[in-house]
Amino acid sequence: MPVxxxxxxxxxxxxxxxTEYSCQGERILDCIDRxxxxxxxxxxxxINQKGNISNVxxxxxxxxxxxxxxxxxxxxxxxxxxxxxxxxxx
Amino acid sequence: MIQDxxxxxxxxxxxxDIFIGKKYTVxxxxxxxxGEVLKYWGKWIVLGEKSWLxxxxxxxxxxxxxxxxxxxxxxxxxxxxxxxxxxxxMIYCDRRxxxxxxQILSRFGVKLKAWVTEKETMEMWxxxxxxxxxxxxxxxxxxxxxxxxxxxxxxxxxxxxxxPDEIFVPWEQ
Numbered sequence: 001m002p003v004x005x006x007x008x009x010x011x012x013x014x015x016x017x018x019t020e021y022s023c024q025g026e027r028i029l030d031c032i033d034r035x036x037x038x039x040x041x042x043x044x045x046x047i048n049q050k051g052n053i054s055n056v057x058x059x060x061x062x063x064x065x066x067x068x069x070x071x072x073x074x075x076x077x078x079x080x081x082x083x084x085x086x087x088x089x090x
Numbered sequence: 091m092i093q094d095x096x097x098x099x100x101x102x103x104x105x106x107d108i109f110i111g112k113k114y115t116v117x118x119x120x121x122x123x124x125g126e127v128l129k130y131w132g133k134w135i136v137l138g139e140k141s142w143l144x145x146x147x148x149x150x151x152x153x154x155x156x157x158x159x160x161x162x163x164x165x166x167x168x169x170x171x172x173x174x175x176x177x178x179x180m181i182y183c184d185r186r187x188x189x190x191x192x193q194i195l196s197r198f199g200v201k202l203k204a205w206v207t208e209k210e211t212m213e214m215w216x217x218x219x220x221x222x223x224x225x226x227x228x229x230x231x232x233x234x235x236x237x238x239x240x241x242x243x244x245x246x247x248x249x250x251x252x253x254p255d256e257i258f259v260p261w262e263q
Binding site for chain 1 (some may be wrong): 134135137138139168169172173174175176178188192201202203204205206207210211214215220221224
């Protein structure tokens with residue numbers, strides 16, 4: 001079973017109008033790479049030049065990646081990744 | 091009850107006993123301290139069209155009245171100046187209760203699962219924090235006003251970090 005990525009309407013335009021996307025990967029970063037292959041430009045929207053998450057908050061099964069292992073956090077089948085605009089966290 | 095005051099940025103759902111002194115940052119009958127709020131308090135984030143959040147608010151109100159959910163607030167309109175096209179609803183609770191509350195939310199069709207701690211939010215709104223600095227830029231304040239805004243944020247939010255043993259006092263919204 002693949003990892004599911006949930007995207008709010010606010011970011012839908014970045015992902016070809018989709019609000020759910022499934023992918024395979026060992027780490028969150030792998031999933032973002034898959035997203036970038038499908039929707040070019042995704043990676044640079046989500047990750048800055050220093051390799052840090054920017055503009056968005058990313059959650060694995062509800063937990064902010066900042067409180068896990070960041071982009072190196074490992075994922076397993078059935079996990080859910082949610083991506084929300086940074087300002088939504090305020 | 092749902093308080094929809096047009097002068098407020100937020101529509102707020104709270105227990106009516108708030109008017110007679112009931113607090114919502116309470117655990118085992120004791121009001122939480124600033125330190126406990128920083129450690130445990132947070133919210134589930136829900137994004138959506140205002141009309142959908144209005145419907146969700148009506149469904150969630152009974153759970154607030156039943157004291158299963160402490161308090162909820164949501165945007166009257168999207169914070170476009172901060173780059174969001176949808177309204178945001180925040181369902182506040184103690185981290186130790188969040189899974190029970192997630193069960194309620196998922197029952198009503200919430201799919202996007204995002205838990206943000208109050209500590210993380212406050213850090214983003216302290217001077218130098220990404221949201222405060224973006225908000226200041228979006229308002230195009232002059233330097234004097236920018237510094238005043240930062241001083242006010244430091245005074246209000248910094249106090250919570252600097253006084254962990256004091257009882258937490260929510261601010262008016």
